[in-house]
Amino acid sequence: MADLAAVKAALTSQVIETPSWGYGNSGTRFKVFSQAGVPRDPYEKLDDAAQVHAATGVAPKVALHIPWDRVDDYAALARYARDRGLVLGAINANVFQDDDFKLGSVTHPDPGVRRKAVGHLLECVDIMDATGSRDLKLWFSDGTNYPGQDDITARQDRLAEALGEVYARLGDDQRILLEYKLFEPAFYTTDVPDWGTSYAHCLRLGPRAQVVVDTGHHAPGTNIEFIVAFLLREGKLGGFDFNSRFYADDDLMVGAADPFQLFRILHEVAKNGGFDPATGVAFMLDQCHNIEAKIPAVIRSVMNVQEATAKALLVDLDALRAAQRDGDVLTANAVLMDAYNTDVRPLLAELRGELGLPADPVAGYRASGWQERIVAERVGGSQAGWGA
């Protein structure tokens, strides 16, 4: 049996990073529905993130998206965060919304466009210096829509060159987290479509480049926990962009579509030591709350990760390994399912009580009056969203 005290300790030290853009508006190509009380600037996003941390106790980190979160003084923004019990997390570069990037950014056929894109990435490292962020998260929308549109290998050359230049600029405590995605917005080739491509580039770059796994970025049927286990074994798992999906990159709340998959992923993390902060695995959310209330949705997402983590930590690894060694398929599976089928909500409520947190974070948030306040106060101005 898993040691309950150790489980609680691990749950207490877990850090789940929330994305600034999760507090703003998002939608599909068909429509972005706005919601009352949505933040108008990065400061208000941090205010909302602070509510999530207050309700859950495990969400002190907030990822930024540049240029969506561009401010004049990043050090001041970091102080603003610190004053609310938060720290700034990964800097997410955005090289997909400038008109010049229609046919690519770092892989564009035109060297001038590539230069502009790399310039933005270097600016992001400057911002990291100011915010104290460790991680530069790079997701490229680069790719093509039609066969023949551009040369696959030439684009890899350009990508390698750009990554090399940014890598050289990193400080000793900074990392590149290179994300992959099968498709969207590019619909024929994507320049970093799968973990293998990201891994190969990170290998070339060096130890401060690692792969980030967005759980919604795979082909149907892909076994994500295999990738997670493989990358942990190679020391190349930089972290997660958590969300969930039934179809494509749906960006639903993590754990909403396939809670068992989330558990299996976190079981690999647990079994392979990835919850040890020394491994540097980052647990980030990256999702859209298109139709549901945003702050409670983030809270629910954090809780879903916690619950899956708790179940993963409860797996009786000794019993599991014994059954695996014996080739006892049914028992090995049953040991795993025993943890999954456990209702961990009482354990988490107890833990929250010990930490002075509301037993039910969503209820706690609802009782706080924050939602009513922002709906009343945040009137006028432009709501934050995915706008460039």
Next chain:
Amino acid sequence: MADLAAVKAALTSQVIETPSWGYGNSGTRFKVFSQAGVPRDPYEKLDDAAQVHAATGVAPKVALHIPWDRVDDYAALARYARDRGLVLGAINANVFQDDDFKLGSVTHPDPGVRRKAVGHLLECVDIMDATGSRDLKLWFSDGTNYPGQDDITARQDRLAEALGEVYARLGDDQRILLEYKLFEPAFYTTDVPDWGTSYAHCLRLGPRAQVVVDTGHHAPGTNIEFIVAFLLREGKLGGFDFNSRFYADDDLMVGAADPFQLFRILHEVAKNGGFDPATGVAFMLDQCHNIEAKIPAVIRSVMNVQEATAKALLVDLDALRAAQRDGDVLTANAVLMDAYNTDVRPLLAELRGELGLPADPVAGYRASGWQERIVAERVGGSQAGWGA
């Protein structure tokens, strides 16, 4: 062997309907890139559509999207079309961009919202009366993002009620074309996710309700030509929304991603009589030209449908049926592939020559000077797009 004169006659009488919104801007949730010369209103869209028809000779029909193509006087718009050798085609209802429709339109839990949605559909029939359109194309984004969000069967009841009300309003020569789509923008359930659902509703409604097949709206691996053959056998194929995809609803140019699939689909149409105008099968494009030049992309799409149609008409059905009857798998397949592997471009060039059309429609368009003219003239104003 197929009779060449008959093939030419069929190709000459084919009508490919282009969508007004294909001339405007479109994009993904990440970015809509604008293009110089894009129309600012429905009249300019018709001007562009007239160029496509001038270049190809088979695209006289233009589908409208309401409210994107809302004008004060639809009869005047129809006259404007007629003056350019065009006719107005299907009216596409849009009940997915009003703020009230965040959780659904005709299937929304709130009867007031449903009433508003049905009101819009009825308005579209009014417009059809004014434009002389035969087809009301209904695609509903209605659905849910999360398990439990709403009741699947209750939504079916509401859908059936709304459809019934609209059906009752149709004139004798008007039809409902009910489209289905597996997902997007809804990411858990969609209220009309597949052809079976559309078919069942159309069956209940009556003979003037038929299924429309959008080639990008299926789960991976779905055999679309089977659906087409099945619906033709049932007299329930209303038409196509053509486009192509590698992944999801990518909305690429028809024939760009899987030209062999397009051929197989049109082979079923040819074999089962669907090119006979009496069957009423509508051949419509519904795609997005996010990064490529719009008018030439529409021309290319029309040509792709023509080429696949020509190949489908060239299939030696006698030889095919003989091999099928004999259970000769390889020969039957070879007969089909023989038509597919034929280069039909010389045949089409010859036919265009006979009809006084440019042998190469794209080159013909480029030589016309139209593109330079609209880039120069269409300055100022708001470019048309998917905006509500």
Next chain:
Amino acid sequence: MADLAAVKAALTSQVIETPSWGYGNSGTRFKVFSQAGVPRDPYEKLDDAAQVHAATGVAPKVALHIPWDRVDDYAALARYARDRGLVLGAINANVFQDDDFKLGSVTHPDPGVRRKAVGHLLECVDIMDATGSRDLKLWFSDGTNYPGQDDITARQDRLAEALGEVYARLGDDQRILLEYKLFEPAFYTTDVPDWGTSYAHCLRLGPRAQVVVDTGHHAPGTNIEFIVAFLLREGKLGGFDFNSRFYADDDLMVGAADPFQLFRILHEVAKNGGFDPATGVAFMLDQCHNIEAKIPAVIRSVMNVQEATAKALLVDLDALRAAQRDGDVLTANAVLMDAYNTDVRPLLAELRGELGLPADPVAGYRASGWQERIVAERVGGSQAGWGA
């Protein structure tokens, strides 16, 4: 809150039908691994099924597969079952293993082959008369591997004719359950590929023809619970073939790959009255135990269905409907998840205690000594499998 007494009553009256072939050997095209103690004939399969029922109390029905379970005297086989507390369930016709059926059975181009296939189906109805079975389960492997190989619509005509002939032969209390499957063993077209095709044929046939949903027979991403809800609404859901899959028709133990999906499916059953025996919905297993011990795997599968059923019955429908009516996405989802996240194993253990069953059916089976006995006794002879 759900009424616990009603939940227990529903769980007590649930009947889960196990397949005779689940007790025999199965495998993939690469290899069938045999297991010690596997039955050599239908009688021994029933002996094993009786152990599953003894351990779980909810599995008294056993489905047969003809010709795999061919015996001289079916009435005697039914008595043999009855003597062990079992009844014979659905008769599964097999028209895919005779050499004549290489290119199809009821849809074969050759009328002689079709006649032979229909003859086998009619023989199955004779067997139903002898066994007292209600359900004729029809799954056809019919289809094609190559474009052009045969005519899609002609095959539909032949299918309709064959089904009509069999339907006419049914007794008043007998049903056709028509199964669909996207692919395998046919790899281009399948003659009943999806629920829509099955539904359309059942509609034509009449009230004693219904659709059976095999949970492994869909394209990736298909929302199975939508289909279940739709068919229940139409009165056309005949039952389930339960199993689970990560990729294709993997035929893993039900609930093993996606327990949340199983819950969502059974939530639709519960919400729409499908657990009422009067609806006639049959809850059958159809899976392969290629590498795991067979009898305990069947027991585990039965338990998985029970646990998902219990969770589905625990959903607070009043709270769910209130949140749905209010458009409160997060609360509606939370109500559903609250039931799913409940650990229902104590409830089921308590119920089993009340019924005099082992609290842990797998442990109960293991303690029974049955496995050792069959390993020792079933020596010599030919193990049962998928052989024709």
Next chain:
Amino acid sequence: MADLAAVKAALTSQVIETPSWGYGNSGTRFKVFSQAGVPRDPYEKLDDAAQVHAATGVAPKVALHIPWDRVDDYAALARYARDRGLVLGAINANVFQDDDFKLGSVTHPDPGVRRKAVGHLLECVDIMDATGSRDLKLWFSDGTNYPGQDDITARQDRLAEALGEVYARLGDDQRILLEYKLFEPAFYTTDVPDWGTSYAHCLRLGPRAQVVVDTGHHAPGTNIEFIVAFLLREGKLGGFDFNSRFYADDDLMVGAADPFQLFRILHEVAKNGGFDPATGVAFMLDQCHNIEAKIPAVIRSVMNVQEATAKALLVDLDALRAAQRDGDVLTANAVLMDAYNTDVRPLLAELRGELGLPADPVAGYRASGWQERIVAERVGGSQAGWGA
């Protein structure tokens, strides 16, 4: 424009390797249908392969599968091949059909089973020494069916160890070609599920380990030509196992399901120099002729690869690169499609005439009388198939 003489030269020097098992029986888990005249031993398979080479002129190499092609004297088998104008190609190891391999071979939890598996692989290298084969093709069915069944990372450790031992045994002119496959026969994890895993292991092993791409082994939507281009860029593409699929690993004739995909793949090969024999890229078929006549199906497959190769070689790379450089999406796509839409059959017929081959290889084979002869002569004995 591509240089026609160079195109013909490339087509003349192309070598397409056919698989010995393609001449034997194969099927699905549901049924293996036998065919008259099927070979009874490896010698007869070579006889059939010689017919394919006689008809096409580009298929002198034959891959073996051990133990299916086990003989006492491999040098004699190689001479037998040579006497018929053939050479023996890749040795395909088979560690999936021994009863010991139920839970894995080189990744099995039991070291004794692993030893046995590695022993078989080493025996295959011995055979290569005798046959003069360059390539050891390794496909492992190893994996798990259920979550928890075994430890993902431990299995990677075992895999790496086994590969290392075999690699050390290779001669200087020998290679390991490591194949990957997403699923089947394992249905939860596969130990080499994707190109990234194969690539990472090959990288560790060294220059004589390369990735082999089986075109049927990917998740739906995977862009195979991207992988091909990426591996060529890395010098890690060892070769292809060609076949085609609509759904999963259907193993249909190459080019049958998606001829445009085959063209795109070979376009990447052509553009990146992979048709140069010096790169060592092997063009192998690996498919099943379950229902179609086997020898003509292999001939058709060879022709399909030739036709796609010819189209790929006809791409006007100068025009393509100019359009790509200009960001002219439509023109770049049109240049590619221009080659694809060309009917290359006259060119290939002309080339065959110059080489003294039948203009239509299938017709040539049919006229040869070989099929009638083997049907008459190969009576009695056991037909070759996938049996261990």
